[in-house]
Amino acid sequence: MMKNINWSKYSKPIILAVFIIVLSILRPKAFLSLDNFSNVLWSVAVIGIMVSGSIFVYLVGGIDLSIATLCAFSAVVVVSITHLLGDTTAGVIVGVIAALIVGMIAGAVHGVVITTFKIPAFLVTFATQSIFLGLAMIFTNNKIISCTVPAFTAIGAFKILGFPLPVYFMAIIAVISWYVLSKTVYGRYVYAVGGNPEASEISGINVKLVTIVCYMISGLTTAIGGIVLASMTQQASSSTGAGYTNDVITAAVIGGVSLLGGEGTVSGAIFGAVLMGLLNNGLNLMSVPSTHAGLVKGLVIVVAVAFDALQHADQSRKKVKKVKKAAA
Amino acid sequence: MKRMNQTTMRRLISIGMLLILILLFTILAGAGKGKFLNFDNLIEVVRDASIPTIIGVGVTYIIITAGIDLSTGSMMALVGMTMANIYAYTLLPFSVMIIAGLIVGLLCGLFNGIIVAKFNVPEFIATLATMSIFRALTYIIAIKDQNGVIKSQPMNHSQYAWLGGGIGKFYFVIMAMIVVVIIGQIVLKHTRYGTNLYAVGASKKAATLSGINVAKTRMIAYVITGLMVAIGAVFTTARLQSATTAIGMDFEFNPIAAAVVGGVALSGGSGDVIGTLIGALFMATLENGVRKLSINTAFQYVIKGAIIIGVVIFDATYKARMDRKAKEQGAKEGLE
Numbered sequence: 001m002m003k004n005i006n007w008s009k010y011s012k013p014i015i016l017a018v019f020i021i022v023l024s025i026l027r028p029k030a031f032l033s034l035d036n037f038s039n040v041l042w043s044v045a046v047i048g049i050m051v052s053g054s055i056f057v058y059l060v061g062g063i064d065l066s067i068a069t070l071c072a073f074s075a076v077v078v079v080s081i082t083h084l085l086g087d088t089t090a091g092v093i094v095g096v097i098a099a100l101i102v103g104m105i106a107g108a109v110h111g112v113v114i115t116t117f118k119i120p121a122f123l124v125t126f127a128t129q130s131i132f133l134g135l136a137m138i139f140t141n142n143k144i145i146s147c148t149v150p151a152f153t154a155i156g157a158f159k160i161l162g163f164p165l166p167v168y169f170m171a172i173i174a175v176i177s178w179y180v181l182s183k184t185v186y187g188r189y190v191y192a193v194g195g196n197p198e199a200s201e202i203s204g205i206n207v208k209l210v211t212i213v214c215y216m217i218s219g220l221t222t223a224i225g226g227i228v229l230a231s232m233t234q235q236a237s238s239s240t241g242a243g244y245t246n247d248v249i250t251a252a253v254i255g256g257v258s259l260l261g262g263e264g265t266v267s268g269a270i271f272g273a274v275l276m277g278l279l280n281n282g283l284n285l286m287s288v289p290s291t292h293a294g295l296v297k298g299l300v301i302v303v304a305v306a307f308d309a310l311q312h313a314d315q316s317r318k319k320v321k322k323v324k325k326a327a328a
Numbered sequence: 329m330k331r332m333n334q335t336t337m338r339r340l341i342s343i344g345m346l347l348i349l350i351l352l353f354t355i356l357a358g359a360g361k362g363k364f365l366n367f368d369n370l371i372e373v374v375r376d377a378s379i380p381t382i383i384g385v386g387v388t389y390i391i392i393t394a395g396i397d398l399s400t401g402s403m404m405a406l407v408g409m410t411m412a413n414i415y416a417y418t419l420l421p422f423s424v425m426i427i428a429g430l431i432v433g434l435l436c437g438l439f440n441g442i443i444v445a446k447f448n449v450p451e452f453i454a455t456l457a458t459m460s461i462f463r464a465l466t467y468i469i470a471i472k473d474q475n476g477v478i479k480s481q482p483m484n485h486s487q488y489a490w491l492g493g494g495i496g497k498f499y500f501v502i503m504a505m506i507v508v509v510i511i512g513q514i515v516l517k518h519t520r521y522g523t524n525l526y527a528v529g530a531s532k533k534a535a536t537l538s539g540i541n542v543a544k545t546r547m548i549a550y551v552i553t554g555l556m557v558a559i560g561a562v563f564t565t566a567r568l569q570s571a572t573t574a575i576g577m578d579f580e581f582n583p584i585a586a587a588v589v590g591g592v593a594l595s596g597g598s599g600d601v602i603g604t605l606i607g608a609l610f611m612a613t614l615e616n617g618v619r620k621l622s623i624n625t626a627f628q629y630v631i632k633g634a635i636i637i638g639v640v641i642f643d644a645t646y647k648a649r650m651d652r653k654a655k656e657q658g659a660k661e662g663l664e
Contacts, residue, residue, distance in 0.1 A: 063452065113637065117644040122396070122452040123594055127636040130581060134629030142626060246460055249453075259453055291467035291573075294460035301457035306447035313448065 016271070019278055027285045036281065038164060042156075042232060044277030045166035046225050050244065051251045051269045052170070052177045053221025056214035058252055059181075059194045061261025062114065062121035064218050067225075067248050069132035070106055071241030074099040074223035075230035076136045079147045089151040096155075099223050106132070107219020111212030129245075136238040144237040147230070156232030166228045170270075173221060178266040190214060194261030243290075250297050251276040253304040260312065334650055335598065338591040338643075342603060345589070346610045353617035363620045371497050377586075377605075377612035378505040379560040384583035384604040385512035386437075386553025390451075391587050392516075393528045393546050394596025395444065398455040400557050401579030402462035403436045405572075407561035409466045412481035412571035416471055422487055430558045436462060437554020441547035459580065463573075470573050480572040483565055492566030501563040505605075508556065512601040525549065529596030585611050585632060589639055593647070 023031045030036060050067060057064050078095035085091030106128065113124050147153075158165045181187035189210045192200045201207050225244070230236040249259075255272025257264030283293045350365070357364035383400050390397050411429040414420055436458075443454040470478045494500050516522040524545045527535040536542050565571050583604070590607030592599025611632070618628050 065452075065456070113641065117641050118648075119640050119644055120452075120594060123640060124637060126398075126581075126584075127633040127640075129633070130629045130636075131633035134626045134631075134633065137626035137629065138624065246456070249456070259450065289467065292464050295464035295468070298457040298459070298461035298464065302443055302449065302454060302461075305449045305453050305457075306443065309448040309450075 016275065016278075019275065019282070023278065023282045023285070027282075030285045031282075036285070040277050040281045041167050042164060043280050044274050045164070045170045046229055046232075047244070047247050047251050047276050048170035048270050048273035049166070049173050049228065050221050050225040050248045051255075051273050052174045052266060053224075054218040054248055055177065055252060055257055055264060055266060055269045056181075056190060057121070057218045058257050058259055059190050059261060059264060060211050060214050061194045061197070061259075062211070062214070063125065063249070063259065064110070064215070064222075065122055065125040065245055066106070066110070066129040066132055067218075067222050068241045068243060068245040069129045069136065069238075070103065070219065070222045071226035071229060071244055072236070072238050073106075073132040073136040073139075074103050074226035075236035075240040076139045076145070076238070077102050078152075078227050079145050079230055079236040080139055082147055082149055082152060083145065087147075087149045089149070092149055092151040095152075096227055099227050100220060103219040103221075103223025103226075104216050105219070107216035107222075108212060110219070111215035114215070115208040115211050133238055136240075140237055142238065144235050146235040148234055152231055153234055154231075156228055166232070169224065169228065170273075173224070174266055174270050177217070181266060186210070186213070191262055194263070196262075243294075246294070246297055246301070247276055247280075250301050253301055253308075258308050258312075259305060260308070335591070338646075339603060339606075342590050342606045342610070346606055346613065349610060349613050349617070353613065353621070356621055357617070364617060368497070369616065369620070371499075371502075373609065373612045373616045374502055375499050376616060377608040378499070378501040379563060380579075380582040380586050380611065381505050381605050381608040382501075382508050382563075383553070383556045383560045384586045384608055385508050385601050386549070386556035387583040388512070388587050388592050388599060388601055388604045389516070389525055389549040389552055390546075391529075391584070391592045391594060392525045392596060392599060393549055394532075394594070395451040395546060395549070396455065396584065396594070397440065397550065397553055398452060398580050398584075399436070399440060399459040399462055400553065400583060401576035401581075402459045402466065403433065403554065403557045404561045404564065404576035404579060405466040405574070406436060406462045406469075407433050407558045408565045408571040408575045409469050409471075409481075409573070411561070411565060412471060412483060413469055415483050415485075416481055422485065426562055429562055430555060433554040433556075433558025433561065434551055435554070436557070437551040438547070440554070441550030444550065445543040445546040466573050478573055480570045482570045484569055488566050489569060492563065492569065501567070504559065504563065508559070509601055509605050516600055521545070521548070526597055529598075531597075581632065582608070582611060585636055588636055588643075591643075593643055594640065595647070 050071075054064050054067065078092075078099040081095035081098050082088075082091040085094060110121070110124055110128065113119060114121050154165070156164065156166060160168065181190065189200070189205050192203075192205060193207050193210050197207055200210075226241055229241055233240070251272035252264065252269050253259065253272070254275050255264065255268035255270070257269055257272070279296070280293065283296065284290070354365040363369070383404075387397055387400065407429045410432045411425050414425045414428055440455055440458055443449050443458070444451050467478065471481045473479050491500055494502070516525065524535070524540050527538065527540055528542050528545050532542050535545075561575070564575060568575075586607035587599065587604045588594065588607065589610050590599065590603030590605065592603055592607075614631065614635075615628060618625065618631075
């Protein structure tokens with residue numbers, strides 16, 4: 001038992017170190033360059049921002065399959081509003097605020113529908129995924145709209161102390177969500193609801209409200225991710241953020257967040273985001289086409305979740321044994 | 329008796345929805361020279377509904393066990409690409425190629441089934457993961473030109489083209505759909521396996537206690553879906569006369585939407601194949617009407633999503649009300 005705990009404590013840094021060493025050996029010049037370092041950081045930042053918020057949803061035992069298209073829709077909202085207001089700095093500010101509000105409303109709708117009608121989260125977000133895609137296509141008239149307003153591109157490109165702004169966003173959002181989850185009453189409620197919704201309900205927690213807020217947080221960080229992504233690429237279209245749904249879920253799963261609810265930490269999720277960033281970058285450097293990367297990511301999800309499920313089954317079996325022993 | 333009423337009611341609602349949609353498009357298109365309500369177009373609608381229905385039969389089985397399959401679109405692409413490889417690199421006859429495609433479909437379904445039933449990975453996560461796995465495999469085995477760029481593999485062959493078409497307007501894919509629906513409905517309603525599916529969907533615990541092999545029942549449902557997807561892939565590539573990596577992109581939505589609209593409850597334990605057929609016809613009518621009225625296709629995505637949420641909300645509230653009524657009835661009878 002003791003050995004197990006020690007291992008799980010150090011397994012993450014070890015995996016990370018092994019990953020970095022392997023990549024450094026395989027592609028020393030390309031991987032260990034400063035340019036590549038900032039590439040990895042950018043990739044990590046977007047996933048990190050989104051996973052810091054969507055972890056709330058996973059912790060209450062839900063899921064958000066609409067991340068990619070909500071990301072696209074909020075990117076489209078910020079860019080088209082900026083255009084509408086004459087490509088000014090004020091336009092960018094209004095656009096960003098509007099996109100954030102859109103994200104929160106989308107999350108609120110998810111939360112309300114899921115909790116009020118007790119519909120599985122994956123189905124609701126699966127359906128809204130289609131709605132957001134359609135909306136993004138309608139807003140852009142199915143074209144790519146570019147935006148090179150300095151105030152907007154600065155969001156993704158401006159550097160402080162050598163690090164691009166999105167990295168700071170990730171750090172700030174991760175710290176906030178760590179604080180909320182581990183230091184506030186609300187955070188404890190989130191874990192309680194994910195661990196056992198019925199018991200939480202009985203003990204007086206407003207399960208519905210807690211869950212709705214979780215989805216709103218996820219919607220908000222998805223919108224932030226969309227804004228950052230649009231700013232980094234200086235454009236928005238209905239395919240902005242394509243593939244991020246899987247990347248975010250994979251990051252969470254690698255980071256030890258249980259999709260069955262009630263288990264996981266922000267630091268774990270950020271670790272998952274870093275590993276995903278490295279994985280994306282590594283596959284890229286090894287000239288594995290991005291289309292093939294889905295194989296690796298898919299297998300990672302299956303293995304990680306299967307392992308998680310087996311462990312859960314094991315634990316409950318042990319508990320039953322203990323109870324039986326105590327009874328005898 | 330109560331239950332019977334509920335399912336009949338739900339069937340009438342889905343038929344009503346279909347009729348209202350047809351009426352709506354007829355009126356809207358009537359202003360524009362009656363482009364919608366004619367024999368050729370209606371056959372076209374049924375043809376478009378065929379593949380979602382065929383795959384929907386498998387998906388219906390899965391949803392009845394309270395599961396889901398998000399990987400059908402990618403699986404279709406993988407089966408199609410496997411057949412394209414056989415076509416491009418071997419001289420094997422078409423029958424062998426089709427059989428190989430069916431086997432790949434079965435294996436994909438088995439893979440899903442094992443992950444879901446043996447390792448207890450939640451269905452939507454497992455199939456979300458296999459969705460990207462199958463799609464990536466499709467890209468990996470895709471046929472490339474000298475520069476390593478993926479190209480669409482033509483599968484021109486008179487025999488294969490014949491399969492993709494039909495005798496006049498009687499397309500083979502429609503006949504295949506009719507056969508699959510009939511067999512699917514009989515298996516569901518009149519065999520031990522069908523009864524087991526409902527039992528597993530209603531309560532896994534109760535099913536286990538009454539001696540049903542739950543894991544096996546669920547696994548077979550995924551394998552059947554794999555086979556249905558392979559049949560869908562055969563007809564798709566036969567109609568297109570080519571295989572591309574983009575086959576089945578975003579397709580997984582369609583059979584699920586068909587089942588949901590047709591009254592297969594996602595909570596498991598209810599619904600049937602006929603319902604899914606009606607649902608598929610509804611979705612195909614919607615797509616056709618939007619196209620014929622030259623409405624921006626982007627609206628299609630919004631409408632589809634909204635319809636699914638609407639139907640699911642309706643089902644959830646309806647079921648809650650019926651449950652409450654049943655409870656009250658039970659309490660009353662208890663008092664008497």
